[in-house]
Amino acid sequence: MSSDDEDYLYDDDSDDSGNESTVNQDEDDDNDDFGMDIGLGEEASGSGGGGGGGLMMMVSGADKKGSDHAHPYEVLSTEQIVEHMVDCIKEVNSVIQIPTTTVRILLNHFKWDKEKLMERYFSDSQEQMFAEAKVVPPYKLGAKAMVAPDLGGRGVSLSAKSTLECEICYLTLPKSLTTALECGHPYCNSCWTEYITSKIMNEGASQSIECPGNCDILVDDVTVMKLVKDSKVKLKYQHLITNSFVDCNRLMRWCPAPDCPNAVKVQFVESRPVKCRCSHLFCFACSENWHDPVRCVLIKRWIKKCDDDSETSNWISANTKECPKCKATIEKDGGCNHMICRNQSCRADFCWVCLGPWEPHGSSWYNCNRYDEDEAKNARDSQEKSRAALQRYLFYCNRYMNHLQSLKFENNLYSMVKDKMDEMQQHNMSWIEVQFLKKAVDILCECRRTLMYTYVFAYYLKRNNQSELFEANQKDLENSTEHLSEYLERDISAENLVDIKQKVQDKFRYCDSRRRVLLDHVHEGYDRDWWVYTSDDITS
Amino acid sequence: MAGLPRRIVKETQRLMQEPVPGISAIPDDSNARYFHVVVAGPEGSPFEGGVFKLELFLPEDYPMSAPKVRFITKIYHPNIDKLGRICLDILKDKWSPALQIRTVLLSIQALLSAPNPDDPLANDVAELWKVNEVEAIRNARDWTRTYAMGN
């Protein structure tokens, strides 16, 4: 059907690399401004030329680090994470002179513990280390490269002809449109691109993409960045490479906001608020939203409880009781008090009124005369207890949810206040003079956030003198926050513009001070061991 | 045959021109990605004398992903299960786009010559193969006679 002369159609499937004369040329020089060269010379020789493009940065004009000097943490963009990673690799590379891709894979293998890597490298088990990390030792790499490459028996020799057949697409192409790693297995650039793309996008591979030829040579970063043109794929590759770096690094954490590519780097690990450039505020230690005054363990427990108990409010209704044997929820579905548990593996018979076993009730199907029997009493007691615990939980949960709900209207409030600010500026107030309104909303939201978490704290708290003081503080903050909220949402429109500033400032300053008092008190309690937690919910 | 990649066209041509000894692979009349494969049981193996039918399908993203291959003829083999699915590394994680239908068929032929009960797919077969190889081989011969001969 086709003959070999048709083979010379190297344009037909190369959509993005077809116009490029050769991958070895540094056509990406314009990207070098943000470019990290992680090909440090020696490994670039076999793969992708001069080492211009390494892990290229996609986003230009990345912020410089340390935007907020008051706090000892940095928000790192993907590029800056790569930069850190490269520094780490370079440091090792200055001691151990092996290809950077190999260093990166080894570091990854040792969870980015440089010392461990060095120790193993200079030990007797060096060869074993390479095997464990599944990399070809660099001295073997050299040897392999010298062995003449097997060109699949098609008889095309690299040196003899200027064209060769790609073993993946079977097109015959000029050598300049093909790429080979150290092992010398050449494939056309568009097949390489398709191959690497499919490895990255479909398999999530990054560290372990092998040459398609029957060999273990790994594709290095320079080659990947040269061959892949699609920025989505490049980003995913960078993300995969940096993922393990960030995950292994105790001082770094990805911003948990959805789709945020940034990470935060701290000086030492502690539970503390960090704010990403995307404005998400979270706890460095546990990645949850910043949850002062509750501690990480309790907030985790609370969130889990909320997830587990999301159904609870449904079965609180008076029409359900729990089976005294298996605790399954039972609904009374008729006039008869003889209940049979719906749980197929339980099928307990009991009395709806006294919760005692049904059997002694005999044939009195419609009324109960055993209400005071011990067995029935115990069953009711335990039911009572679980009800009380549930009521208690719902009490705190409702308050928590209420503030969470209010916070969702944050944006409305900001836009409302913005209108007000515009109006005031039209009445001869300067921009700077009207900023107090935005500040008021900031503080309102902070107070709500704090209040929300105080209910989690309170839920787990055992009563003592200090807990009563805490509750008084909580009540004060609750009241002052509601006043501020009411004022901003309603009363403000009726006020004289001149009076507003004073009133708003008074209110938000008071809120802020109440908030400080509450937080300081809780923190003091942590230092002085005032807080005792309820035992029932706290295991582990 | 519009839309059929050059790779598949050429690979099929070459496969027809220089077939693998003991194996025939013929593309379906209506679907060039579907191959009717027949493998002769290798000499000296318990499958000798048997004729095994397989189906081979080249998925949409072939050669980026591996061909799908399955025995249609029942076979008693530790690396082939009841449904004819084959446990072969190059059909899974060791697949590379530089491999070919030819490589796959050769590997399957090799698997018939040298079953590998340490990497089993059919557990009971592999178990017997390890515990009592004589009986396992006898079973394999019986199955070959029953299912893979005279058809």
Ligand SMILES: [Zn+2]
């Ligand atoms: Zn190709």
Ligand SMILES: [Zn+2]
């Ligand atoms: Zn290779």
Ligand SMILES: [Zn+2]
């Ligand atoms: Zn973020």
Ligand SMILES: [Zn+2]
């Ligand atoms: Zn935390």
Ligand SMILES: [Zn+2]
């Ligand atoms: Zn029950």
Ligand SMILES: [Zn+2]
């Ligand atoms: Zn009763």
